[in-house]
Amino acid sequence: MGGARLGESPSFETLRLLRRDDLAVDGVHDLGGMHGFGPLTIETDEPLFHEPWEGRVWRIRRAVIGRSTTIDRVRSTIEQMPPAQYLGASYYERWLWALERLATEQRLVESADPPPVVELPSPEIPTWTGRFQPGEHVRVRNPVTSGHTRVPRYLRRHVGRVERVAFAWPNPGESAENNAYGQPELVYTVAFSAAGLFGPGADHTLTADIGETDLEEP
Amino acid sequence: MSDLTPTQRTEILERHLRAHGHLDPDDVDAAIAAAESASGDDASPALGARVVARAWADPGFRARLVADPVTALSEYLALTVPIAVLADTPTLHHVIVCTLCSCYPSELLGEPPRWYKSFEYRSRVVREPRAVLAEFGMEIDPDVELRVHDSTAEQRYLVLPVRPRGTEGWDEERLAALVTRNCMIGTGRPLTP
Numbered sequence: 009m010g011g012a013r014l015g016e017s018p019s020f021e022t023l024r025l026l027r028r029d030d031l032a033v034d035g036v037h038d039l040g041g042m043h044g045f046g047p048l049t050i051e052t053d054e055p056l057f058h059e060p061w062e063g064r065v066w067r068i069r070r071a072v073i074g075r076s077t078t079i080d081r082v083r084s085t086i087e088q089m090p091p092a093q094y095l096g097a098s099y100y101e102r103w104l105w106a107l108e109r110l111a112t113e114q115r116l117v118e119s120a121d122p123p124p125v126v127e128l129p130s131p132e133i134p135t136w137t138g139r140f141q142p143g144e145h146v147r148v149r150n151p152v153t154s155g156h157t158r159v160p161r162y163l164r165r166h167v168g169r170v171e172r173v174a175f176a177w178p179n180p181g182e183s184a185e186n187n188a189y190g191q192p193e194l195v196y197t198v199a200f201s202a203a204g205l206f207g208p209g210a211d212h213t214l215t216a217d218i219g220e221t222d223l224e225e226p
Numbered sequence: 227m228s229d230l231t232p233t234q235r236t237e238i239l240e241r242h243l244r245a246h247g248h249l250d251p252d253d254v255d256a257a258i259a260a261a262e263s264a265s266g267d268d269a270s271p272a273l274g275a276r277v278v279a280r281a282w283a284d285p286g287f288r289a290r291l292v293a294d295p296v297t298a299l300s301e302y303l304a305l306t307v308p309i310a311v312l313a314d315t316p317t318l319h320h321v322i323v324c325t326l327c328s329c330y331p332s333e334l335l336g337e338p339p340r341w342y343k344s345f346e347y348r349s350r351v352v353r354e355p356r357a358v359l360a361e362f363g364m365e366i367d368p369d370v371e372l373r374v375h376d377s378t379a380e381q382r383y384l385v386l387p388v389r390p391r392g393t394e395g396w397d398e399e400r401l402a403a404l405v406t407r408n409c410m411i412g413t414g415r416p417l418t419p
Binding site: 037038039040041042043044045046047048049050051054055056057058059060061063064065066067068070071072079083086095099100101104107108111116117118119120122128129131132133158159160162174175177180195197199202205206210211212213214215216217218219 | 232233235236237239240242243246247248249253254257258261262294296305306307308309310323325326327328336337339340341343344345346347348349350352353354355356358361362368371372373374375376377378379380381
C-alpha cells in the first residue's frame with residue numbers, strides 16, 4: 009500500500025463543519041460498572057506501541073496538540089465520538105480521531121501561527137478550607153453539569169464519605185469549554201461502599217476524586 | 227475518510243502539521259526511539275520500581291512519600307499533576323483504574339499496558355475487582371480490605387506494595403528487581419526472592 013497523497017486527505021474543512029459545540033456528558037466512554045465486556049486480554053512482553061502509527065499519534069498528542077489544549081478539551085473531544093465507533097476503536101484510534109479534530113480546531117492544518125500554549129495549573133496542596141470536612145458524608149450531584157464532567161454515572165446521587173481534601177484543580181467542565189484553566193476548586197477523595205453501588209455481592213470500597221461543585225449535603 | 231487506514235490518516239495529519247511548521251519529523255522519530263528504550267531514569271516501570279524499593283529500604287523516605295508525594299518525588303521528577311501513594315498492608319490492598327478514560331501514573335510508570343486501557347478492565351474492576359484480579363492470578367483473602375481507586379480527576383495513584391518476606395538486609399537495587407509494573411497498579415504482587 010502506497011502512502012496517502014495529500015489529494016486523498018480527509019477534508020479538514022468537513023471536520024470543521026461537523027464540529028459540535030456541545031460537550032457530550034453521558035457518553036459511552038463512561039464505562040464504570042457496565043456489564044458484558046468479558047474477560048481481559050493480558051499480553052506478556054507487550055511492546056510500547058503495537059503499530060508504528062501509534063507511536064506517531066502518541067508524539068503528536070504530546071508535542072503538538074497537548075501544548076495548546078487543556079486535557080479536558082482533549083477528553084471531551086474523544087467523548088464526542090459516536091458510541092458504536094468509540095467501542096469499535098482502539099485506544100490510539102480514539103486519540104487519532106480526536107487529534108484530527110483538535111488540529112482543525114486549533115488551525116494547525118492551515119496556518120503556521122502557533123496557537124497559544126495553555127498554562128498548566130499547579131499540583132500544590134490547597135491552603136484554604138472548603139465546604140466539606142474529612143469524615144463528613146456527601147452526596148454526588150445529578151445532574152452534575154451541563155457540559156463535560158468527570159463524575160462517572162455509577163456514582164451520581166450516591167452518598168459517600170469524604171476521606172480527605174486531595175488537591176485543588178480547575179473545574180473540568182470549564183477547562184473543556186474554555187480550553188483554558190481557570191480558578192482551582194477543591195477536589196475531595198470520597199469513599200463509597202461498593203455494596204451500596206452494585207449490590208450486596210460487592211464487599212470492597214471504591215474511591216473517586218470529586219470537585220466541590222459536584223458535591224452536596226447528603 | 228473512514229476508508230483510510232489509521233496509518234494513512236496519521237501520515238496525512240503529520241504532513242499537514244509539518245507543512246505549517248508545527249511538527250519536526252526527526253523529533254517524532256527520536257521521541258519514539260527514546261520512549262521504546264526507556265531506562266530507569268526515564269518514565270517507565272523501572273523508575274517506579276526504584277521509588278518503591280527506596281520506600282521499602284528507607285522508612286523516612288516511605289513516610290515522606292506517603293504524606294507528601296509531590297515533594298518526596300521532586301528529587302526524581304517535577305510532577306505537573308498531584309499524585310497519591312497508596313500503601314498496602316497485610317490487611318489492605320489497593321487497585322487503581324480510570325473508568326472514564328485511561329488516566330495512569332505515566333510520569334512514574336511510562337505508558338499504560340493495553341489491558342489497563344481496555345473496556346473490560348475499565349468497566350469491570352470497579353464492580354467485581356476480585357474476579358478481575360483472579361484473571362491476573364491473584365487471590366485476595368476475604369479478610370483483606372480491598373480498595374479500588376477510580377482516577378476521576380487529575381490526581382494520579384501509585385500503589386506501594388508490601389515488601390516481600392525474605393528480603394531483610396537487601397539494598398535498593400536488589401529490591402527494585404522484585405518490583406513489577408502490575409504490583410504498582412495493584413493487579414500483581416512483587417516477585418519473591
